[in-house]
Amino acid sequence: MSAAAADTATREKPDAPLVIGLPSKGRLMEKATALFEAGGHPIRRIGSDRGYRGMIEGLDDVEVAFLSASEIARHLKSGKIDAGITGEDLLQETIPDWQARVKVLVPLGFGHADVVVAVPESWLDCATMDDLEEIAEAHFRRHGRRLRVATKYLRLTRQFFAEKGIAGYRTVLSSGATEGAPAAGTAEIIVDITSTGSTLRANHLKVLDDGVILSSQAVFAARRERLTDPRLQTLTTALKKGLSIKTTNA
Structure with missing residues (x-):
């Protein structure tokens, strides 16, 4: 088994951390983190305000990787991350047969x-x-x-x-x-x-x-083999709650 395959297999064990990719800067980052916070799971960067790793409050076994939107699509393709927020255009451009490999869980209503x-x-x-x-x-x-x-x-x-x-x-x-x-x-x-x-x-x-x-718009998408992970379902629920709150307050 190759090193990359071994890494992916390890992270697919039930007790392995769930790794999600979030935009590292700009309006996409601001809007994405605001939705998680509104949904009850604020994002915290590890190390410094410009660090590239983070955590989600209330979910100790979920890791956050701060990446560019294009990197998030590429890492979903390679299996380096399990889920992430990126543009639907990047998913379709980057991942061959993308609908068979990833699923859009939450359209986020920004980044149109x-x-x-x-x-x-x-x-x-x-x-x-x-x-x-x-x-x-x-x-x-x-x-x-x-x-x-x-x-x-x-x-x-x-x-x-x-x-x-x-x-x-x-x-x-x-x-x-x-x-x-x-x-x-x-x-x-x-x-x-x-x-x-x-x-x-x-x-x-x-x-x-x-x-x-x-x-296109920003979406929260996940690799299909991770769809039954309860942590992913918790994140999906948090984002939907955040969207509901933002819509109500708009």
């Missing part, structure tokens, strides 16, 4: 954003994915190469374009500000996440009418 297909505003004749297919064919005839799609969401892009029957493109992995790719000449269109659309408009891009790939 859409993963979208956006094209230059100057493409007046392009409003739908069907229009995009025609443009892709014309682009290949004119330039001898496929349309380039800049994105950090390779898996979601390929799945969505396949569903729409579009093959005349190639993906370009974006390592920076994706919305700037068309202006920089590194891609013709983009697939990116947006909450208000203001950044897209500032870069003279528009979302296709049927170009919303996923409407």
Whole structure:
């Protein structure tokens, strides 16, 4: 048995600590910890206010790992953590066959954003994915190469374009500000996440009418093999209670 498999097997014993991943900073962290506190289980960092480990009051056998949202999705995939709060977009992008491996236990109602297909505003004749297919064919005839799609969401892009029957493109992995790719000449269109659309408009891009790939929000998700763990059920109940209290007080 490999070291990683042995570690996962050890933590899956009933008396092993349950490890959950929480966002390490920003509004996601603030909102997530506020929900646990409202639900009766405050989060405490261990060591210092900037420590990367924590505990949950009232649950001594639950460990908290403070991670970025993308790390939480990756660690759910690898089994390094048992549950966590991250974006639904990151779960679907990071984990192949994600619904068979993890389950969304609580949609949290914050961190809303859409993963979208956006094209230059100057493409007046392009409003739908069907229009995009025609443009892709014309682009290949004119330039001898496929349309380039800049994105950090390779898996979601390929799945969505396949569903729409579009093959005349190639993906370009974006390592920076994706919305700037068309202006920089590194891609013709983009697939990116947006909450208000203001950044897209500032870069003279528009979302296709049927170009919303996923409407995402922050979620509490867990690996399926941990779903019967009573500690996980306690955390789920705490989050739902916190949401109820926040909604009532809103």
